[in-house]
């Protein structure tokens with residue numbers, strides 16, 4: 357029998373645990389057991405049920421999931437438009453649960469930018485594209501406010517970066533859906549936010565235009581270094597990013613990571629995709645539903661610890 361740890365051993369272990377950095381200390385976005393419960397007409401809907409998510413600075417990632425799985429609920433919380441019921445959410449050092457109304461307003465104006473699915477929700481109809489982009493610059497804090505000329509210059513620069521400079525003097529109704537969304541990305545980037553959030557930004561567009569919008573996000577990520585989180589139903593869009601996280605029933609369940617590998621002999625680059633499951637700090641793991649069905653795993657599984665992996669087998673006791 358193994359000897360029990362001595363008191364001093366235990367004391368050391370406790371001290372080690374205390375010194376461990378907090379969950380997500382080096383992430384730009386940290387969601388820790390995030391819960392959002394909506395109550396309407398006496399009925400409770402648990403839209404987020406303890407969601408964990410870490411996003412590192414400079415990432416361009418996609419969130420996917422069935423309708424009603426909680427994607428928009430999460431985006432609204434990250435955008436500072438809604439507050440979680442419980443759990444923790446931090447973005448670029450801002451605590452989204454304890455923020456004052458004033459901090460929240462400043463947060464929405466300068467820390468995050470967002471692009472919505474409805475093209476009409478992103479732009480003011482009576483302003484030109486350039487005026488739409490200049491507006492957030494005008495609304496930013498007095499300390500950082502630029503002169504009118506500098507604002508126009510910045511707006512045109514962003515429109516050029518997103519390849520819609522020719523639209524600068526036109527109002528939204530004179531632009532195509534794809535052009536409107538590119539202008540919307542420019543608006544969202546105007547104040548140089550730490551994070552750009554987009555909820556189904558290509559939902560109203562055909563697949564070719566959707567691919568162009570996606571290129572615009574990639575340009576923003578690569579050129580400006582902005583961290584970008586995109587909610588999408590579009591598998592083609594999801595396939596373009598290195599990391600796609602799936603949300604199921606208000607929790608993150610699996611994620612696909614893509615890595616490019618270069619063949620040493622041919623020099624060809626191929627993208628290798630691999631599916632991972634989320635493991636929470638309590639050791640809980642959600643196995644993909646199709647894997648469970650394939651092996652008829654229910655209620656209980658047999659586990660075995662091997663030197664480099666853990667084996668999971670269907671219950672063999674009945």
Ligand SMILES: Nc1ncnc2c1ncn2[C@@H]1O[C@H](COP(=O)(O)OP(=O)(O)OP(=O)(O)O)[C@@H](O)[C@H]1O
Pocket residue numbers: 394395396401402403421422423424425426427428429430
């Ligand atoms: N304001 C609200 N009041 C009550 N219930 C809400 C509210 N907002 C969302 N819900 C519920 O929360 C759940 C998650 O909704 P959410 O909009 O986050 O899903 P989603 O993943 O964005 O779906 P979709 O892909 O259809 O956009 C749903 O059951 C929805 O009905």
Ligand SMILES: [Mg+2]
Pocket residue numbers: 427428429555
């Ligand atoms: Mg939604």
